[in-house]
Amino acid sequence: MSAQSVTKPEPAPRWWQDDLLHDFLRSPVALTAALLTVAIVAIAVGADVVAPYDSNDPASANLIDARLPPGSIGLIGNRYLLGTDPLGRDMLSAIIFGLRTSLMVGAASVLLAAAIGITLGLICGYFRGLLDTIVMRIADLQLSFPAILIALLIDGVTRTVVDRGDPGPDSGDRGLLLGAVCPHCAWPCSSRAR
Secondary structure: OOOOOOOOOOOOOHHHHOOHHHHHHHOHHHHHHHHHHHHHHHHHHOHHHHOOOOOOOHHHOOHHHOOOOOOEEOOOOOEEOOOEOOOOOEHHHHHHHHHHHHHHHHHHHHHHHHHHHHHHHHHHHHHOHHHHHHHHHHHHHHHHOOHHHHHHHHHHHHHHHHOOOOOOOOOOHHHHHHHHHHHHHHHHHHHOOO
16 A cells, blocks of 8 residues: 555544533533433433323322322322322322423424524515515514513413313413414514624
């Protein structure tokens, strides 16, 4: 083999050569936050396996064990680490299954808000003129109100509409509705480029 036929390895990508990975691996706060995030997502994904009881199953409700304090043992012998609710369901299981729903609603809201905002920003940047002015003034108007105020307003209006058909406290449409409402409060941040 001659010296000319030996090829040099390609240099590592710029982000690998930079201090980003080095700083991340040397920061205990960043590593702890990353590990906690991975653990929370793993618990949410594996809620069926991790949760001690199925809080979505109506048969798991045991009125005899209602309102037990944390660490109690029920009448049947079930241990409740975080106690039970008024229907006798395990609170730890309810939190674990609720974690899955919260992460799905949050991820869907962020992705939908980014999709709406980026699409409107691209359209306004491409066509400019009157369309850009109208959409950006709507974005300015939306940004002038606090997001919590808009969310409470939409929640109050939709509760009256949704609850007419289903007056129960556990309406299944509320999670879907919340996932659809949140992006409408956040899209202006993604659409503005200036």
